[in-house]
Amino acid sequence: xxxxxxxxxxxxxxxxxxxxxxxxxxxxxxxxxxxxxxxxxxxxxxxxxxxxxxxxxxxxxxxxxxxxxxxxxxxxxxxxxxxxxxxxxxxxxxxxxxxxxxxxxxxxxxxxxxxxxxxxxxxxxxxxxxxxxxxxxxxxxxxxxxxxxxxxxxxxxxxxxxxxxxxxxxxxxxxxxxxxxxxxxxxxxxxxxxxxxxxxxxxxxxxxxxxxxxxxxxxxxxxxxxxxxxxxxxxxxxxxxxxxxxxxxxxxxxxxxxxxxxxxxxxxxxxxxxxxxxxxxxxxxxxxxxxxxx
Amino acid sequence: xxxxxxxxxxxxxxxxxxxxxxxxxxxxxxxxxxxxxxxxxxxxxxxxxxxxxxxxxxxxxxxxxxxxxxxxxxxxxxxxxxxxxxxxxxxxxxxxxxxxxxxxxxxxxxxxxxxxxxxxxxxxxxxxxxxxxxxxxxxxxxxxxxxxxxxxxxxxxxxxxxxxxxxxxxxxxxxxxxxxxxxxxxxxxxxxxxxxxxxxxxxxxxxxxxxxxxxxxxxxxxxxxxxxxxxxxxxxxxxxxxxxxxxxxxxxxxxxxxxxxxxxxxxxxxxxxxxxxxxxxxxxxxxxxxxxxxxxxxxxxxxxxxxxxxxxxxxxxxxxxxxxxxxxxxxxxxxxxxxxxxxxxxxxxxxxxxxxxxxxxxxxxxxxxxxxxxxxxxxxxxxxxxxxxxxxxxxxxxxxxxxxxxxxxxxxxxxxxxxxxxxxxxx
Numbered sequence: 001x002x003x004x005x006x007x008x009x010x011x012x013x014x015x016x017x018x019x020x021x022x023x024x025x026x027x028x029x030x031x032x033x034x035x036x037x038x039x040x041x042x043x044x045x046x047x048x049x050x051x052x053x054x055x056x057x058x059x060x061x062x063x064x065x066x067x068x069x070x071x072x073x074x075x076x077x078x079x080x081x082x083x084x085x086x087x088x089x090x091x092x093x094x095x096x097x098x099x100x101x102x103x104x105x106x107x108x109x110x111x112x113x114x115x116x117x118x119x120x121x122x123x124x125x126x127x128x129x130x131x132x133x134x135x136x137x138x139x140x141x142x143x144x145x146x147x148x149x150x151x152x153x154x155x156x157x158x159x160x161x162x163x164x165x166x167x168x169x170x171x172x173x174x175x176x177x178x179x180x181x182x183x184x185x186x187x188x189x190x191x192x193x194x195x196x197x198x199x200x201x202x203x204x205x206x207x208x209x210x211x212x213x214x215x216x217x218x219x220x221x222x223x224x225x226x227x228x229x230x231x232x233x234x235x236x237x238x239x240x241x242x243x244x245x246x247x248x249x250x251x252x253x254x255x256x257x258x259x260x261x262x263x264x265x266x267x268x269x270x271x272x273x274x275x276x277x278x279x280x281x282x283x284x285x286x287x288x289x290x291x292x293x294x
Numbered sequence: 295x296x297x298x299x300x301x302x303x304x305x306x307x308x309x310x311x312x313x314x315x316x317x318x319x320x321x322x323x324x325x326x327x328x329x330x331x332x333x334x335x336x337x338x339x340x341x342x343x344x345x346x347x348x349x350x351x352x353x354x355x356x357x358x359x360x361x362x363x364x365x366x367x368x369x370x371x372x373x374x375x376x377x378x379x380x381x382x383x384x385x386x387x388x389x390x391x392x393x394x395x396x397x398x399x400x401x402x403x404x405x406x407x408x409x410x411x412x413x414x415x416x417x418x419x420x421x422x423x424x425x426x427x428x429x430x431x432x433x434x435x436x437x438x439x440x441x442x443x444x445x446x447x448x449x450x451x452x453x454x455x456x457x458x459x460x461x462x463x464x465x466x467x468x469x470x471x472x473x474x475x476x477x478x479x480x481x482x483x484x485x486x487x488x489x490x491x492x493x494x495x496x497x498x499x500x501x502x503x504x505x506x507x508x509x510x511x512x513x514x515x516x517x518x519x520x521x522x523x524x525x526x527x528x529x530x531x532x533x534x535x536x537x538x539x540x541x542x543x544x545x546x547x548x549x550x551x552x553x554x555x556x557x558x559x560x561x562x563x564x565x566x567x568x569x570x571x572x573x574x575x576x577x578x579x580x581x582x583x584x585x586x587x588x589x590x591x592x593x594x595x596x597x598x599x600x601x602x603x604x605x606x607x608x609x610x611x612x613x614x615x616x617x618x619x620x621x622x623x624x625x626x627x628x629x630x631x632x633x634x635x636x637x638x639x640x641x642x643x644x645x646x647x648x649x650x651x652x653x654x655x656x657x658x659x660x661x662x663x664x665x666x667x668x669x670x671x672x673x674x675x676x677x678x679x680x681x682x683x684x685x686x687x688x689x690x691x692x693x694x695x696x697x698x699x700x701x702x703x704x705x706x707x708x709x710x711x712x713x714x715x716x717x718x719x720x721x
Contacts, residue, residue: 045396065690129552130544131561146482152493152547154697238494241547241693257367259683260391 031273037266049263056267066268068243069251072158076247077226079162080169085218087170089211092177093203106178113172121235124164125151128236151237154244161245164232169225173218180214181207216287223279227272248272320616322354325382327365327601329570334437337636341629345620352616362601366391373397373606380609381617383601386424387677387685389432390516394679398604400430404618413622416643418666420598423674427516433602434621435642437633439570440596440665440672441502443589447582449474449485449563460564460586464506464532467564467589471542474563487542489562490533491550496692497676497685498599499566502588503529505595505673511688516678517720521688522703522710529591530695530702538698546697554578568599569665572638576659585661587668594671600639631655640665678713679720687712 038056043049060066095106112120127134128150139145150160184207192202230250233239239246239254246254252272256265324342328334335358342356359365362385369382370392378397392398405414417425417435425433447457453473461467471487478484490499497511504511509525512518520526536543543562550567557565558579566588575583588596603621605614623629625642627649634641635655646652647666656662678684691709694700700708 044394125549125551129549129555131556132559140482144480144482146480147544149544149546149548152549152697154699240493240689241697242690242699244697254686257371258363259680259686260370260395261683 034266034269034273037263038270040263040266042261042263044260052263056264059264060267060271065243065246065251066271069246069248072244072246073227073248075158076162076165077223079159080165080226081219081222083162084166084169084173084222085215087166088173088218089177089208091170091174092181093207095174096178096181109171109174111171112168113175115168117168117229117231118235120168121164121232124232125236128160151245152241154241157237157241157245161233161236164236165225165229168229168232169222173222176214176218177211180211184210212287216283219287220280220283223283224276227276248275319351319353320612322352322381322613322617322620323379324354324356324617324620325359325365325369325379325384326356327359327362327383329362329437329600333573333636337633341624341632345623352620354620369606370395370397373608376608378606378608380606380613381621382604382606383436384604386421386433386435386438386598386600386602387675387681389424389427389602389604390677390679391681392604393427393432397606398432399607399614400432401434401605401618401621402430404605404614405431416645418642418644418669420669420672420674421642423514424598424677425602427514433604434625436601436603436621436625437570437637437639438598438600438602438642439568439639440598440668441499441566441588442569442596442664442668443564443566443586444557444571444575445564445584445586446557446560446579447584449560449581453563457582458584460584461589462586463589464591468536468540468542471536471540471564475542483544485560486544486562488536488564488566489543489548489553489556490536490566491548491553492692492696493547493550495550495685495689496547496696497688498597500530500533500692501597501673501676502566502595503533503591505597505671506588506591506593507532508592510673511676512674512678514674515720516681517717519676519678519684519688519710519713519717521691521713522707527702527706530692530706532591534695534698534702537696547693557583569638569640570600572662572665573636574638576638576661585664587664587671594668596668596672597675598669598672599675627652634662638662640669678717680716684713684716687716 037049039051039053040049041047041052041055091109095102095109099105130136130147130149130152135150136145136147140147148156150156188206188210189202192206197205227247227249230247230253233245233247233250237245239250243251248268249272252265252268255261255268326335326338338358339356342354346352346354357379359368359382365382366384366388369379369384372378373395384392389398401414405411414422414431420440421435421438422431425431425435443460445460450457450459450470453470455470455473461470467488474485474487475483476485492499501511504526507525507529509520509523509529511520511526513520537545553562553565553567554571554574556562557575560581572585587594605617609617624633627641627643627646628651630641630643630646631649631651633639634646634652641647641652647656676685676688687709691700691705695702695705
């Protein structure tokens with residue numbers, strides 16, 4: 001009896017081991033080291049890191065760029081999350097219906113997801129280019145607008161980045177909604193139709209509530225993405241002008257790998273980690289009550 | 295039994311061959327960035343292969359490491375991980391950062407003979423400003439550039455200007471620009487007078503204006519900046535005025551990468567950009583173009599730019615010697631001329647310009663000489679300790695003024711205060 005118990009125990013740990021090794025090596029240990037490093041100064045050449053307590057934290061509290069990128073990130077999240085979710089639901093509903101060339105439309109909506117973000121950013125860079133860029137040419141020909149410097153003006157730079165992100169993300173979320181839509185029993189909709197419910201009532205009272213688990217999943221992903229997706233910023237604006245389109249993760253990269261202030265970058269990373277965990281936990285508690293699981 | 299003996303014999307042979315190889319061939323790893331379009335990467339690879347073919351005792355692994363930014367990040371990361379390259383081409387302005395990180399060593403240790411010392415003297419002094427500090431040579435100029443003014447001769451003709459004459463002063467640039475800017479009835483501009491790109495690293499071209507106005511942005515020790523010098527403020531005001539007051543340049547931040555294309559498309563009649571684009575413009579401009587020195591205010595002037603060879607710490611004596619020999623070979627006239635012709639980078643040694651190949655090239659294509667002649671007026675590119683951070687602050691200040699968020703004096707004063715905060719510990 002005892003021997004089998006022990007063997008089960010070893011067996012269990014062995015099964016866990018591969019995942020655990022990777023999880024520890026790439027997630028937990030780096031997170032803990034980051035936390036520890038955030039209390040040390042940046043080592044430079046012959047000057048080793050020394051313990052400086054909360055100095056890095058005081059610094060980030062007073063860092064105007066940090067607050068600017070935080071605010072930018074908030075705006076970026078507000079701009080991308082609701083819009084990409086709404087768009088993805090609309091697209092999913094559209095391609096879930098019987099329509100000519102349905103697979104083609106589905107594929108078209110999904111294409112942005114397949115493309116690498118850097119390549120996408122380069123294409124959009126051309127779209128946005130003042131003068132001979134696509135937008136300027138189209139808007140100039142249609143409405144006679146004069147040339148607009150979308151990426152070079154602090155007022156529009158971040159919004160221009162948001163548009164690219166939504167375009168990139170919506171197709172990916174659509175796939176989840178499409179799968180969820182196909183899992184909703186047709187009988188529910190048919191019953192509602194017999195009762196004389198309008199299309200809007202059917203969507204709002206039946207489809208949307210049944211999509212809630214997907215919405216929870218998608219929204220958590222969207223929130224994480226809004227802090228995680230910065231690749232296109234390198235190509236489109238490089239955070240400029242004057243940090244107008246810089247996001248938190250981009251700023252962390254800049255501090256760590258351009259300015260080589262790894263100590264301070266560790267502190268900023270801790271801030272990001274705290275923020276992300278708070279958001280994820282909050283979302284689970286807040287949404288969980290509203291989500292209908294089968 | 296026979297089989298195992300055979301295997302042992304094979305293993306022993308393999309072992310001895312490999313030790314023999316490692317005893318007789320020096321392995322070098324060499325990182326290089328590519329910052330301009332064209333055939334830069336292929337040319338470096340071809341030159342390296344040529345060297346290896348001629349010197350079988352040296353093995354060089356030339357690694358394309360992305361942009362300048364990526365290359366320095368890779369070199370620093372690799373060094374911290376205990377696996378530094380022996381040689382790398384990195385921006386000349388990163389010299390203080392690399393010294394501060396204790397990653398590079400001066401070339402002087404391996405340039406001891408009189409001949410070697412004379413060789414160091416053979417580089418243009420303007421390029422050496424960013425390559426030496428404290429009496430030691432840390433960088434050997436290689437893919438060096440300087441900004442120049444390109445102009446569209448056809449557009450000049452159309453505007454009633456002499457197509458052979460470029461603006462020589464700031465005022466002339468405005469005056470020419472006004473004639474060259476084409477607006478329709480609604481105020482829509484189809485051709486701007488001039489384009490000074492400001493995305494990413496606006497400090498570089500701006501530094502041209504600052505030098506022309508008689509300002510020096512940073513001292514030679516790399517621990518003090520002069521961002522709030524009234525001459526710098528005046529230069530920045532001029533740059534902003536080009537768009538706001540004189541309306542000869544597009545407003546806002548102007549994309550660096552799209553600049554040559556805008557020039558080809560006739561969106562702008564003049565552009566400021568690196569000589570590294572010379573071959574690109576030569577191959578792609580659908581009209582006659584000219585190349586001139588940047589216009590003057592108090593003086594002619596331009597920053598230098600581009601990358602140097604750095605010798606990293608952590609290599610064996612043998613590797614260092616081999617690395618230095620390779621650097622001497624690749625900067626020698628025959629190789630340097632190939633490199634300059636393929637890219638447009640300025641050959642950093644006078645003797646290269648004296649070579650037959652270069653003479654034939656410049657006789658056929660005179661614009662290539664402009665950058666060299668401008669070196670007489672060129673100054674070191676802005677470089678300090680914690681360089682990326684300090685220039686980052688300066689870039690942000692420039693961007694905030696160019697986009698009209700702050701006025702020049704305030705923004706530069708703030709930038710100077712921040713730079714002082716960082717650099718005070720290095721004084």
